[in-house]
Amino acid sequence: MASAPLVAQTVPSPAAPVAAPASATPPKLIVAISVDQFSADLFGEYRGTFTGGLARLQKGAVFPSGYQSHAATETCPGHSTILTGFRPEHTGIIANTWTDLGIARTDKQVYCAEDETVPGTTHAGTYTVSDKHLLVPTLGERMKAANPKVRVVSVAGKDRAAVMMGGHNVDELWWWNGKAMVSYAGRATPAVVARANAAIAARIAAPQAALDVPPVCKAHDVAVSIGEGKSVGAGHFAREGGNASAFRASPAFDGAIVALAAGLVQDMKLGQGDTTDIIDVGASATDYVGHTFGTEGAEMCIQLQQLDATLGSFFDLLDSTGVDYExxxxxxHGGNDIPEREINAGLPGAQRARIALSPAIAGKTIAAKLGIDKPVLFGDMPNGDIYIARDLTPVQHKAVQD
Ligand SMILES: [Zn+2]
Structure with a gap:
């Protein structure tokens, strides 16, 4: 027994893959892609079915059991770690939305990628996108600090993904705001972005027929009731014209994000200058598909097969530039399936989070019960910590706590 590992270590199998020698020159372009909610589970489930970009990437180094070592595995903390090398306790991005009892806003909530000091804004909906809460530099920033000729580009379906991967010193940074790909106020819109927005608008305006179900997805193509007459699991992304939220939770959204990234690579001639450029791509559709339909239906299966194809086309385009890229x-972060399907899969205790237990709603119930006419609880839903208001009397504080 004792000798076996020694033999294994000293006599490699002839069939063992040989690592490619390290390149003597640095790449001219770094392409950093984040697939929102693409869990190790999903990768493990589908990795053998990919034939496009996700198959091609598997010819390189694969770390199939990745996990986050931070507690709040949400989008903003996760993206803040990817290109900084720091955990959220250092990046400053401890959640998507956190509570700051010291601010003037009545709900005390701060969104990770906003400047909450802008008058009249709220943490949801009307916020001003900002990098101010990211406390550490990104890889692109470090590269640019070492050589100002380095160009840093970040494109994502979510503002927080684009900001946290791009950082504070970016040449182009674009995200989807629900209607168009936008950037910080005052920034010029390159022609390629204007063209992308026109194409996306036309795509949303037109009705979308149901997508084909690839053979590998047939076994997932089973409808599961989620109550109120609704079901998921057998959706194929058909949508009526004008439905932007259905577009967002579909493979076409990643198609649009990646197409803009490809357009910026071409128009900016990334990787064709004197130094190494970097482009960050936040492919957000997988997360919207997961939240809308769960992770084990036909929808997620189709989404991943389409993402595989989309990335394959992107890599073909990168090849066509002749640039040495990595x-x-x-x-x-990952994601788990909807409780209705988890129950069918042998997890009888699975259930949906109860909205009545959210700090805002539960706080109102408690305040009414105690006869307190102001907010008593603060916090984000469905994740995170719950805070008791500071301006309560000690008696009120104890009553709320009890
Ligand atoms: Zn996410």
Whole structure:
């Protein structure tokens, strides 16, 4: 027994893959891709079925059991770690939304990628996108600090993904705001972005027929009731014209994000200058598909097969530029399936989070019961910590706590 590992270590099998020798020159372009909610589970489930970009990447180094070592595995903390090398306790991005009892806002909530000091804004909906809460530099920033000729580009379906991967010193940074790909106020819109927005608008305006179900997805193509007459699991992304939220939770959204990234690579001639450029791509559709339909239906299966094809086309385009590029692909966090399907899969205790237990709603119930006419609880839903208001009397504080 004792000798076996020694033999294994000293006499490699002839069939063992041989690592390619390290390149003597640095790449001209780094492509960092984050697939939102692409869990190790999903990768493990589907990795053998990919034929496009996700198959091609598997010819390189694969770390199939990646996990986050931080507690709040949400989008913003996750993206803040990917290109900084720091955990959220250092990046400052401890959650998507956190509570700061010291601010003037009545709900005391701060969104990770906003400047909450802008008057009249709220943490949801009307916020001003900002990098101010990211406390550490990204890889692109470090590269640019070493050589100002380095160009840093970040494109994502979510503002927090684009900001946290791009950092504070970016040449182009674009995200989807629900209607168009946008950037910080005052920035010029390159022609390629205007063209992308026109194409996306036309795509949303037109109805979308159901997508084909690939053979590998047939076994997943089973409808599961989620109550109120609704079901998921057998959706194929058909949508009526004008439905932007259905577009966002579909493979076409990643198609649009990646197409813009490809357009920026071409128009900016990334990787064709004197130094190494970097482009970050936040492919956000997988997360919207997961939240809308769960992870084990036909929808997620189709989404991943389409993402595989989309990335394959992207890599073909990168090849056509002749640029020596390197790609890293990872995820900001994982995700679990909907409780209705988990129950069918042998987890009878699975259930949905009860909205009545959210700090805002439970706080109102408690305040009414105690006869306190102001907010008593603060916190994000469904994750995170719960805070008791500071301006309560000791008696009120104890009553709320009890
Ligand atoms: Zn996410």
């Amino acid at each position: 790609i890293v692909l990872t995820a900001d």
